[in-house]
Structures are given as C-alpha cells and as structure tokens.
Amino acid sequence: MAKLVLVRHGQSLWNKKNVFTGWVDVPLSTVGIEEALKAGETLADVEFDAVYTSVQVRALETAMIAMAQNKSEKTPVVIHSDGKMSEWGVIYSEEMNKNIIPVYRDWHLNERYYGELQGMNKAETAKTYGDEQVHIWRRSYDVPPPNGECLQDTAERTIPFFKENILKQLKEGKNVLVSAHGNSLRSIVMFIEELSKEEVLKLEIPTGVPLLFSYENDKLTRE
Ligand SMILES: O=C(O)[C@@H](CO)OP(=O)(O)O
Secondary structure, three states, rough: OEEEEEEEOOOOOHHHOOOOOOOOOOOOOHHHHHHHHHHHHHHHOOOOOOOEOOHHHHHHHHHHHOOOOOOOOOEEEEOOOOOHHOOOOOOHHHHOOEEEEEEEEEEEHHHOOOOOOOOOOOOHHHHHHHHHHHHHHHHHOOOOOOOOOHHHHHHHHHHHHHHHHHHHEEEEEEEEEEOOOOHHHHHHHHHHHHOOHHHHHOOOOOOOOOEEEEEEEEEEEEE
C-alpha cells in the first residue's frame, strides 16, 4: 500500500500579514518554520520515494525542512523540470540514487494566481467589496478574482499534473510527499474526494498539517 502525504506550506510572511499572495514568492515566517519542523517530526517514519513541490519558495522550504528530519536520512535533491517533464528521470548513478530523494519542483503545483488581489490585505478587501464577494473570490469553484484564476482554472493544471506524475508513482507503490498551497491542494483534494462545487466552498487546508492518504486498488483514502 503506497502513501500520499499532502502538506500545505507553513505560515508565510504574507499569511501572517493577512495579504493575498497567489504567485508572489514569499518565504516562511518563524511560525511557518516551526510548523514545517513539526510536520517533519510527524512524518519522520514515512519512507518517501519522491517529493513534489511548486516553484514557490514557501513550499520548497517546507518540504526541505520536513525532509531534513526524516529517519531515512536521505538527502533531498531538487530536480527542475524546466517545463519538460520528459527530461525528468534518473540522473544519478545507482549508488547515489540510494542516498537521495528526488524533489520535483513544478509550476503546475503553484498557488492559485490571485490576479489583482495579490498584495492586498484580505480584511481591507472585504471592507471594500463586502464579505460575501470576497468569500466567493476566495473559495468558490468557478468565480475568478479580477484577472486571476478561479479554482477550476487551477484544477485544470494541477489535476493533469497529479495524474501524470504523482498518481503514476503511487501506482508503482512509491510513497510521495506533496508540499504545495492552500488552493492548489484544495483542487487536488476536490479531485481525490470527488467533492462538489458546493462542498469545496467549505474546504479549508491549514498550514503545515500533513494530510495522509493510502493508495490501494486504484483508490486514495484519507487516514
Ligand atoms: O493568499 C493566498 O494566496 C491564499 C493562500 O494563502 O489565500 P486564500 O486562503 O485567501 O485563498
């Protein structure tokens, strides 16, 4: 039985300031680093075969901090796809491969692009546009924020990527860690758990808390 762990990055400096972040590349706050350390402790006994992250530093930091505590003591090595997934593969000698865990970094797992809301304070935006409108922009499936992606747009890049890469590894019996973002992970959980547009409105993924799934008979089940 293969394992899939999804973890949202620890608190970032802009999560702390309550600012829409999206594709702005903001690092972890001190609290975020502590959350990543804790996630790593929780996952210390899981023998991962591969790690996937977005290209954003908060997700990469979280993955690296967590993996540094893994009892396998393998070295996580970042592998950049340059947009060409076919170029990914075994690039080290067999001997080295035993001691490393590949960390695949790809933009398809990036946070939802928040368009014109990026850099704006969430509470102030709610004062200007109303709580309801801001909740729709933040959590609905198919209403995009101004010039940004709605969750459906995000899902159109995350789900094919998930199927072609992560699910493929799970089918081969590999254990996979995915370190990504609130909304990119919401779209993946929506797919795994077959949530409706209404159900996804209520789906919140907290920072730094690993979600564990087992993969058996072509099915992912949350533990
Ligand atoms: O600002 C963002 O990019 C996201 C994640 O932090 O915010 P929200 O939870 O409002 O979708």
